[in-house]
Amino acid sequence: MTVEELSKACGFIPAFPLPDPEREVTCGFCGDLLSWAMGRAKEGSAWCTVMGSVNAVAVASLADAAVLVLCHEAALMGDAAARAQQQGINILRTDLPEFEAAAAVAKQLGI
Protein backbone atom coordinates (compact mmCIF):
# COMPACT_ATOMS: atom_id res chain seq x y z
CA MET A 1 0.00 0.00 0.00
CA THR A 2 1.31 3.48 -0.81
CA VAL A 3 1.70 6.29 1.71
CA GLU A 4 -1.04 8.24 -0.03
CA GLU A 5 -3.45 5.29 0.16
CA LEU A 6 -2.58 4.72 3.81
CA SER A 7 -3.13 8.38 4.57
CA LYS A 8 -6.62 8.35 3.06
CA ALA A 9 -7.61 4.99 4.55
CA CYS A 10 -6.55 5.97 8.08
CA GLY A 11 -7.71 9.59 7.92
CA PHE A 12 -4.20 10.90 8.56
CA ILE A 13 -3.49 14.43 7.32
CA PRO A 14 -0.33 15.25 5.31
CA ALA A 15 1.66 17.94 7.14
CA PHE A 16 2.52 19.31 3.67
CA PRO A 17 1.89 17.87 0.21
CA LEU A 18 3.46 14.40 0.33
CA PRO A 19 6.89 14.57 -1.36
CA ASP A 20 6.85 10.81 -2.09
CA PRO A 21 3.17 9.71 -2.16
CA GLU A 22 3.84 6.51 -4.10
CA ARG A 23 6.30 5.19 -1.52
CA GLU A 24 5.31 1.66 -0.46
CA VAL A 25 4.54 1.09 3.24
CA THR A 26 5.34 -2.45 4.30
CA CYS A 27 5.38 -2.40 8.12
CA GLY A 28 5.15 -0.17 11.17
CA PHE A 29 7.19 0.99 14.13
CA CYS A 30 6.31 2.82 17.34
CA GLY A 31 8.65 4.77 19.59
CA ASP A 32 10.08 8.15 20.45
CA LEU A 33 13.68 7.37 21.31
CA LEU A 34 15.67 8.09 18.18
CA SER A 35 18.34 5.40 18.56
CA TRP A 36 15.68 2.76 19.06
CA ALA A 37 13.89 3.83 15.90
CA MET A 38 17.21 4.05 14.09
CA GLY A 39 18.25 0.57 15.15
CA ARG A 40 14.94 -1.26 15.02
CA ALA A 41 12.58 0.40 12.53
CA LYS A 42 12.63 -1.55 9.30
CA GLU A 43 12.91 -0.05 5.85
CA GLY A 44 9.46 0.92 4.55
CA SER A 45 8.03 1.50 8.05
CA ALA A 46 5.19 3.79 9.00
CA TRP A 47 6.90 5.23 12.08
CA CYS A 48 4.36 6.36 14.70
CA THR A 49 5.89 8.87 17.11
CA VAL A 50 5.43 12.19 18.88
CA MET A 51 8.90 13.37 17.87
CA GLY A 52 8.45 16.14 15.32
CA SER A 53 12.03 17.43 15.37
CA VAL A 54 14.66 17.80 12.65
CA ASN A 55 16.41 14.86 14.30
CA ALA A 56 13.35 12.64 13.86
CA VAL A 57 13.31 13.67 10.19
CA ALA A 58 16.97 12.68 9.92
CA VAL A 59 16.28 9.30 11.51
CA ALA A 60 13.29 8.68 9.24
CA SER A 61 15.51 9.44 6.26
CA LEU A 62 18.53 7.40 7.35
CA ALA A 63 16.46 4.40 8.46
CA ASP A 64 14.49 4.56 5.18
CA ALA A 65 11.10 4.84 6.87
CA ALA A 66 8.30 5.26 4.33
CA VAL A 67 6.43 7.80 6.41
CA LEU A 68 6.59 9.51 9.78
CA VAL A 69 3.16 9.46 11.47
CA LEU A 70 3.07 12.28 14.00
CA CYS A 71 0.57 11.20 16.68
CA HIS A 72 -1.34 13.00 19.48
CA GLU A 73 -1.38 16.08 17.24
CA ALA A 74 2.24 16.63 18.23
CA ALA A 75 3.87 19.69 16.70
CA LEU A 76 6.45 19.79 13.94
CA MET A 77 9.24 21.76 15.56
CA GLY A 78 11.75 24.25 14.21
CA ASP A 79 12.94 23.48 10.70
CA ALA A 80 11.51 19.95 10.68
CA ALA A 81 8.91 20.61 7.96
CA ALA A 82 11.41 22.39 5.72
CA ARG A 83 14.00 19.66 6.23
CA ALA A 84 11.47 16.91 5.53
CA GLN A 85 10.36 18.54 2.27
CA GLN A 86 13.95 19.03 1.24
CA GLN A 87 14.84 15.38 2.00
CA GLY A 88 11.64 13.94 0.54
CA ILE A 89 10.29 12.59 3.85
CA ASN A 90 6.54 12.00 4.04
CA ILE A 91 4.90 13.26 7.26
CA LEU A 92 1.31 12.53 8.25
CA ARG A 93 -0.46 14.00 11.27
CA THR A 94 -3.19 12.54 13.45
CA ASP A 95 -4.81 13.26 16.81
CA LEU A 96 -4.79 9.52 17.57
CA PRO A 97 -2.45 8.19 20.25
CA GLU A 98 0.46 6.10 18.95
CA PHE A 99 -1.21 2.81 19.86
CA GLU A 100 -4.38 3.62 17.96
CA ALA A 101 -2.55 5.09 14.99
CA ALA A 102 -0.41 1.95 14.81
CA ALA A 103 -3.51 -0.23 15.09
CA ALA A 104 -5.07 1.65 12.17
CA VAL A 105 -1.90 1.17 10.11
CA ALA A 106 -1.74 -2.53 11.02
CA LYS A 107 -5.38 -3.02 9.99
CA GLN A 108 -4.74 -1.44 6.58
CA LEU A 109 -1.58 -3.47 6.05
CA GLY A 110 -3.35 -6.67 7.15
CA ILE A 111 -0.69 -7.29 9.82
Added chain:
Amino acid sequence: MANGEEKIVLQYQVPGDDFTRAGEASADLKARLKRLGFPAAAVRKAAISLYEGEINLAIHAGGGEIRVEVTPERIEMWLDDEGPGIPDIALAMSEGYSTAPDEVRSLGFGAGMGLPNMKKYTDSFEITSEVGRGTHIRMAVEIGRS
Protein backbone atom coordinates in the same frame (compact mmCIF):
# COMPACT_ATOMS: atom_id res chain seq x y z
CA MET B 1 34.36 3.78 -9.05
CA ALA B 2 33.37 1.22 -11.64
CA ASN B 3 36.92 0.19 -12.55
CA GLY B 4 37.63 -0.62 -8.92
CA GLU B 5 40.60 1.70 -8.66
CA GLU B 6 39.21 4.96 -7.49
CA LYS B 7 38.79 5.94 -3.90
CA ILE B 8 36.57 8.75 -2.67
CA VAL B 9 37.61 10.54 0.50
CA LEU B 10 35.11 12.65 2.42
CA GLN B 11 35.79 14.79 5.46
CA TYR B 12 33.37 16.44 7.85
CA GLN B 13 33.67 18.65 10.92
CA VAL B 14 30.96 18.06 13.52
CA PRO B 15 30.29 21.03 15.81
CA GLY B 16 29.72 20.40 19.52
CA ASP B 17 26.22 20.71 21.00
CA ASP B 18 24.51 21.68 17.76
CA PHE B 19 21.90 18.98 17.37
CA THR B 20 20.21 20.58 14.40
CA ARG B 21 23.42 20.34 12.39
CA ALA B 22 24.43 16.90 13.63
CA GLY B 23 23.21 14.57 10.93
CA GLU B 24 24.57 16.58 8.02
CA ALA B 25 27.53 14.25 7.46
CA SER B 26 25.43 11.10 7.41
CA ALA B 27 22.79 12.71 5.17
CA ASP B 28 25.52 13.82 2.76
CA LEU B 29 27.18 10.38 2.81
CA LYS B 30 23.87 8.67 2.17
CA ALA B 31 23.05 10.90 -0.80
CA ARG B 32 26.50 10.38 -2.33
CA LEU B 33 26.48 6.61 -1.88
CA LYS B 34 23.03 6.41 -3.44
CA ARG B 35 24.20 8.46 -6.42
CA LEU B 36 27.22 6.18 -6.79
CA GLY B 37 24.85 3.23 -7.03
CA PHE B 38 25.84 1.34 -3.88
CA PRO B 39 23.35 -1.31 -2.71
CA ALA B 40 20.55 0.20 -0.57
CA ALA B 41 21.26 -2.13 2.36
CA ALA B 42 24.93 -1.08 2.53
CA VAL B 43 24.02 2.59 2.24
CA ARG B 44 21.51 2.24 5.06
CA LYS B 45 24.01 0.50 7.35
CA ALA B 46 26.70 3.11 6.76
CA ALA B 47 24.30 6.04 7.16
CA ILE B 48 22.80 4.73 10.41
CA SER B 49 26.23 4.04 11.90
CA LEU B 50 27.63 7.40 10.91
CA TYR B 51 24.59 9.24 12.29
CA GLU B 52 25.03 7.61 15.70
CA GLY B 53 28.71 8.52 15.66
CA GLU B 54 27.96 12.07 14.61
CA ILE B 55 25.42 12.51 17.40
CA ASN B 56 27.93 11.18 19.93
CA LEU B 57 30.52 13.69 18.76
CA ALA B 58 27.99 16.49 19.23
CA ILE B 59 26.57 15.32 22.57
CA HIS B 60 29.51 13.76 24.37
CA ALA B 61 32.72 15.09 22.86
CA GLY B 62 32.16 18.78 22.12
CA GLY B 63 32.49 18.05 18.41
CA GLY B 64 35.00 16.17 16.32
CA GLU B 65 36.13 15.06 12.90
CA ILE B 66 34.91 12.43 10.49
CA ARG B 67 36.78 10.88 7.60
CA VAL B 68 35.13 8.47 5.18
CA GLU B 69 36.85 6.44 2.48
CA VAL B 70 34.65 4.86 -0.14
CA THR B 71 35.87 2.13 -2.48
CA PRO B 72 33.85 -0.44 -4.42
CA GLU B 73 34.67 -2.96 -1.68
CA ARG B 74 33.89 -1.02 1.49
CA ILE B 75 32.78 2.15 3.21
CA GLU B 76 35.29 2.89 5.93
CA MET B 77 34.69 5.59 8.55
CA TRP B 78 36.93 7.20 11.17
CA LEU B 79 35.54 9.40 13.95
CA ASP B 80 38.02 11.30 16.08
CA ASP B 81 37.51 13.70 18.93
CA GLU B 82 39.46 15.36 21.70
CA GLY B 83 36.60 15.13 24.17
CA PRO B 84 36.52 13.71 27.71
CA GLY B 85 37.06 10.09 26.62
CA ILE B 86 35.26 6.99 27.88
CA PRO B 87 36.41 5.48 31.20
CA ASP B 88 34.80 2.05 30.69
CA ILE B 89 34.32 1.11 27.06
CA ALA B 90 32.64 -2.24 27.77
CA LEU B 91 30.04 -0.44 29.88
CA ALA B 92 29.53 2.28 27.26
CA MET B 93 29.03 -0.42 24.61
CA SER B 94 26.20 -2.08 26.54
CA GLU B 95 22.62 -1.42 25.41
CA GLY B 96 20.89 1.25 27.45
CA TYR B 97 23.98 2.78 29.11
CA SER B 98 24.03 6.53 28.71
CA THR B 99 25.45 9.57 30.47
CA ALA B 100 23.45 11.98 28.29
CA PRO B 101 21.99 14.92 30.26
CA ASP B 102 18.23 15.37 30.63
CA GLU B 103 17.92 18.19 28.10
CA VAL B 104 19.47 15.92 25.48
CA ARG B 105 17.15 13.06 26.44
CA SER B 106 14.14 15.30 26.00
CA LEU B 107 15.14 15.60 22.33
CA GLY B 108 14.87 11.82 21.98
CA PHE B 109 18.61 11.11 22.25
CA GLY B 110 20.39 9.35 25.08
CA ALA B 111 18.79 5.92 24.79
CA GLY B 112 22.20 4.34 25.17
CA MET B 113 21.78 2.51 21.87
CA GLY B 114 24.22 4.49 19.75
CA LEU B 115 27.42 2.50 20.18
CA PRO B 116 25.50 -0.83 20.08
CA ASN B 117 23.81 0.30 16.85
CA MET B 118 27.18 1.22 15.32
CA LYS B 119 28.58 -2.20 16.15
CA LYS B 120 25.43 -3.97 14.93
CA TYR B 121 25.28 -2.19 11.58
CA THR B 122 28.94 -2.35 10.62
CA ASP B 123 31.05 -5.36 9.64
CA SER B 124 34.03 -4.18 11.66
CA PHE B 125 34.10 -1.77 14.58
CA GLU B 126 37.01 -0.64 16.73
CA ILE B 127 36.95 1.93 19.49
CA THR B 128 39.79 3.30 21.58
CA SER B 129 39.52 6.01 24.16
CA GLU B 130 41.63 7.73 26.74
CA VAL B 131 40.11 9.74 29.55
CA GLY B 132 40.96 13.41 29.15
CA ARG B 133 42.39 12.86 25.66
CA GLY B 134 39.58 11.74 23.39
CA THR B 135 37.94 8.89 21.54
CA HIS B 136 38.71 7.21 18.20
CA ILE B 137 36.43 4.94 16.22
CA ARG B 138 37.08 3.06 13.02
CA MET B 139 34.21 1.18 11.46
CA ALA B 140 33.49 -0.27 8.04
CA VAL B 141 30.65 -1.66 5.99
CA GLU B 142 31.76 -4.32 3.51
CA ILE B 143 29.84 -4.06 0.25
CA GLY B 144 29.79 -7.77 -0.52
CA ARG B 145 28.28 -8.58 2.85
CA SER B 146 25.25 -6.28 2.80
